[in-house]
Amino acid sequence: MNISEVNRSVRCDMPNCKNFAKIKVQKPGFIMVAGMYLCDECAKELYEMLGHRFVPKSPDNMLNKRIRTKKEINNEN
Numbered sequence: 001m002n003i004s005e006v007n008r009s010v011r012c013d014m015p016n017c018k019n020f021a022k023i024k025v026q027k028p029g030f031i032m033v034a035g036m037y038l039c040d041e042c043a044k045e046l047y048e049m050l051g052h053r054f055v056p057k058s059p060d061n062m063l064n065k066r067i068r069t070k071k072e073i074n075n076e077n
């Protein structure tokens with residue numbers, strides 16, 4: 001997948017958005033290159049939502065593991 005700047009006047013592809021697109025996200029396929037146009041606002045929102053979906057799980061697990069380890073040490077002493 002790749003992202004390119006949009007220099008012509010194209011509307012954002014998100015439903016209910018009337019802004020002009022600033023970037024184009026493309027995924028090359030067998031027959032054609034399919035993509036979507038996004039304005040800066042929708043791109044930012046999408047980025048934040050994807051961040052929530054993919055990032056926060058591992059730090060939580062590490063924290064839980066550390067607390068559990070401390071308790072185990074206390075029990076041993």
Ligand SMILES: [Zn+2]
Nearest residue numbers: 012017039042
């Ligand atoms: Zn938009």
